[in-house]
Amino acid sequence: MDVNGRLAGVTVLVVDDTAANRYAIGTVLRRAGHEVVAVTGGHEALSELDVRRRKGRLPDVALIDVHLPDMSGFELCRRVKERPHMAGLPVVHFSAALTVAPDDRCPGLDTGAEAFLTVPAEPADIEAAVRSAVRAARLRADDQALVRRLRLLAETIVTIQAARSPHELADAAADGAARLLGCPAAVFVLDQDDELYRGLCRERTSLVLPGEDADRTVRDLLRRLTRGQSGVRITTVPSPLWPAGFFRPGVQHDARLALVLTQDGKAPVCLAAPARGLRRVGPEGEALLAQLAQATALAAEPLLMYQVERHVALTLQHSFLPRPHRLPELPGVDIAVRYVPASQETEIGGDFYAALRVGDGVLAAVGDVVGHSLDAATVMVELRHALRAYCLTESDPAALAERLDQVLQHYHADVTATVCLALIDPATGRTRIANAGHIPPLVLGEDGSAEYVKTSGPLLGVGLPHPPPTELVLAPTDRLLMVTDGLIETRGTDLAVSMEHLRAAAGGALPGLEALCDTLLASFGHQREDDVALLALSLADGLQRRGRGLPG
Structure with missing residues (x-):
């Protein structure tokens, strides 16, 4: 006009x-x-x-x-x-x-x-x-x-609020910004440890992505541009200063940025789009971009806090769970263990294992504190230390389960846990097993057979009496497998079906304890929603005889 x-x-x-x-x-x-x-x-x-x-x-x-x-x-x-x-x-x-x-x-x-x-x-x-x-x-x-953009803004905010990780958040915000503006968009979240989470709209992510040098440039820009900032700042970074390829592969653009800090002022959040594309939507489009930046920062803060808590929980677990090369000497028994934390999008749990020398025998345990949080990891550490202390004077698995049950009732009345305890006599193969609400162990024979031990008992923390241990004798060529449910439990699948899948996979694994653990992790351990702990053991004499070609 x-x-x-x-x-x-x-x-x-x-x-x-x-x-x-x-x-x-x-x-x-x-x-x-x-x-x-x-x-x-x-x-x-x-x-x-x-x-x-x-x-x-x-x-x-x-x-x-x-x-x-x-x-x-x-x-x-x-x-x-x-x-x-x-x-x-x-x-x-x-x-x-x-x-x-x-x-x-x-x-x-x-x-x-x-x-x-x-x-x-x-x-x-x-x-x-x-x-x-x-x-x-x-x-x-x-x-x-405008109505369409407001609807898209509302839909995008709902999506980013449902994100389970900073990576997922950045991807959702980038997709929403691209739909809102009708042009390519990129989103960056920089945490306190200088880790950059970036999201690119779907059309862009199918192509070659910018490398580490581009990320380093963005980190420096975000730190510099948000220093002392309050509220949302919209600014333009000319193409010589903005890395090529975030909007279109190998193409440099002037970048229009909406910058905001999380409420605690510790993490910069940036929504970026080509300046030329933003000019088409005008001031109202920029205002919506600013609102989306604020919503992204609000959603990012708890996710980044969770990342810190998750790191603390993982550090705690790794500190108190012995690494395989640091397991104690256990005469007469060979053992292999694995611990895999849940996927990045899932809260850390309270899974643990233990292998302890008890007199002339060996006590093996695998357990899981119910819940997913730093609290669950903390209770796990307490239970594991309590088990180590009690087994100095008590070796009966059922009695140990009773004492752990009392620990939870006394100090953590609102927490429950599962545990499976196995006391093995390496000289005879005699094994006594107490199971408190846990997946029962599998006994794997040399002939490829795999059978669950018929043992059960109440959860720890509910105050019910625990039955006497189940007794069996391990053959020199048998392998005993104990796992937490995080290995096989899948939402929407009956646990009995998953246990049957585990039995079949374990029975078909190659000989040896390490091969058994590796096979099961390869079969079930990808992107699990819960922690995974495995413990496999066999009588050392049986392995030595089999290695020499002698009868077991």
Whole structure:
């Protein structure tokens, strides 16, 4: 629109079967600076509109004669408005003064027309009718675009609030920003340890990604640009300073950034888009981008805090669970252990294992504190230390389960746990097993057989009596396998089915304890929602005999 309020670059479709009318109206409109497309009837008009729609060049307004030879102007208007991609096209009906019936105006307005002209008309009246119709249509289109963007903003905020990790959050925010702005977008979250979580919109992530040098540049920019900042800051970084490839592979762009700190002021969050793309959406688009940046920062803070807690919990677990090369000497028994923390998107749990020398025997244990948090990891450490202390004076597995149950009831009344305890006499193979709500151990024979030990008992922490231990004798070539449910438990799958899958996989594993653990982790241990602990053991004499080719 120019300084006189006139619209520039408007394309007008004129539909009239009278050549003189087409010429007169076309002349008036062209003199006003408009482009005119003239057709003679309704079908020709619909065909012209279809062609222009496919090219993305619909006219800005249609002037339609009420009396057309193949259909009425009202019918043509109705057909146009019924087409989803043309419904926003403004229509002005016109008719010669001598043929205007008293009821001619109402049907046109009822079919969706914006105005009615009586011709001949003054050029100013024709131009005013066109200007009014186009202006109203553009305002409606702007309102609809804003409503659409607000809906997209709301949908994106819901998605980012459901994110389970900073990586997932950044990806969701980048996708939402790209849909909101109609151009590529990237999102960056920088935590206190200088780890950069970046998300790129889906169209972009299928291509070659920027490397570590680009990430390093972004880290430096975020630290510098957000130093001492409060609120949201929108700024432009020229292309020589912004790494190429975040928006399009290998292409440099001026970047428009929306920067904000998390509420604790410790982590910068950045939503970035090409400056050229943002110019198309104008100030309202930038305002929505600022709101999305704030929502992303709010969602990022608890996820980053969780990352810190998860790191503490993992450090705690790794500190108190002995690594395989640091297991104590256990005469007469060979042992292999594995511990795998839950996937990054899942809270840390309270899984543990222990292998302890008890007199002339060996006590093996695998347990799991119910729950997922730093608290669960802390209780795990307490239970493991309690077990180490009690087994100095008590070796009976059922009695040890009773004492651990009392520890939970006394110090953590709202916590429960499962544990399986196995006391093995290496000299005879005699094994006594107490099971407190845990998956029972598997005994694997040299012939490929695999059977669960029939042993059960109540959870720790519920105060119910524990039954006497289950007794069996391990053959020199047998392997005893104890696992936590995190290895096999899958949401929506019955645990009994998962246990059968475990039995089949263990029975088909290669000989040896390490091979058994590796096979099971390869089969079940990918992206688990819970921690995984495994302990496998066999009598050392049996392994030595088998290695020499001697009978077991």
